[in-house]
Amino acid sequence: MEFRKVVKRRKMVRTFLDERVEPDALERILAAGRRGPSAGYSQGFAFLVLDRREDVDRFWSSAAHVDEEDWAVYRGVRPAPVLVVPCAGKHVYLERYAEADKGWTDQDEAHWPVAYWTVDTAFATLLILLAAVDEGLGALFFGLDEAGLEGVRGEFGIPEAWSPIGVIALGHPARVDPVRSSAATRRARPIEEVVHRGRW
Numbered sequence: 783m784e785f786r787k788v789v790k791r792r793k794m795v796r797t798f799l800d801e802r803v804e805p806d807a808l809e810r811i812l813a814a815g816r817r818g819p820s821a822g823y824s825q826g827f828a829f830l831v832l833d834r835r836e837d838v839d840r841f842w843s844s845a846a847h848v849d850e851e852d853w854a855v856y857r858g859v860r861p862a863p864v865l866v867v868p869c870a871g872k873h874v875y876l877e878r879y880a881e882a883d884k885g886w887t888d889q890d891e892a893h894w895p896v897a898y899w900t901v902d903t904a905f906a907t908l909l910i911l912l913a914a915v916d917e918g919l920g921a922l923f924f925g926l927d928e929a930g931l932e933g934v935r936g937e938f939g940i941p942e943a944w945s946p947i948g949v950i951a952l953g954h955p956a957r958v959d960p961v962r963s964s965a966a967t968r969r970a971r972p973i974e975e976v977v978h979r980g981r982w
Contacts, residue, residue: 788915795920797858798953806931807917808833810862811952814913815868818906820898822884826874827903829910830867830938830946841865841949844937845930859922862951866910867934869944870903903947910950920955923948 783791813827820826832838842860875898878891886893907923914921925948926934940946 783916788912790882791910792915794922795951795953795955796922797956797958798862798920798951799956800861800863801851801954803833803864803919803953805833806838808918808952811910811913811917812866813917814868814916815906817859818902818909820902820905822878824875824878824902826871826878826899827906828869828871828944829906830869830940832865832867832938833863835863838863838865840937841934844933845949848964856924856954859951862922862953864952866950866952867938867940867946868903868907868910868948868950869940869946870897870899871944872897872899873943875899891952900945900947907947909952910952914952921953922951924951925949 808831812831815827815829816825818827832841842856845855872891875894876891879886879893880886880889911921911923926946931946934940934946934949935942
């Protein structure tokens with residue numbers, strides 16, 4: 783698909799069919815995520831991939847620690863056959879920038895006014911979202927609260943050094959999405975409000 787069409791068609795899908803994602807398509811999507819840029823080519827991101835129904839069900843059980851009614855918004859997401867949990871590795875960046883070619887001799891986090899481990903993991907996440915569209919699939923990035931993240935970390939053995947930044951649901955979108963997203967109720971900001979040329 784032409785890149786412009788991919789960008790235009792990208793949206794957060796909130797209602798999925800319980801229909802298998804082809805393994806080859808999933809591998810291409812994950813490979814696209816791996817192509818994300820990273821500071822110092824640190825590549826400090828990793829993906830926990832849940833593509834078996836029993837693992838997806840375990841995810842929902844470990845993440846849904848609150849009253850089921852509070853999770854009603856995810857009812858349409860639960861049939862998605864694939865979940866990807868992108869994780870950021872701060873330690874990878876601290877170690878990389880203590881190497882000889884980067885010039886820092888310590889691993890002091892104060893060198894980093896911006897948490898590039900999170901930025902780069904977000905870049906990788908966006909590439910996964912775009913690659914899903916290119917494969918004719920739908921995707922949703924959603925967050926979990928701290929207790930939900932810790933439940934998922936414990937259930938799937940995510941090491942403490944890796945921080946999940948959210949979850950990507952992948953699958954075949956339902957023909958009609960009954961969940962009205964914010965994009966349907968809010969206007970897109972005009973380009974003049976977003977772009978500041980020469981001065982803010």
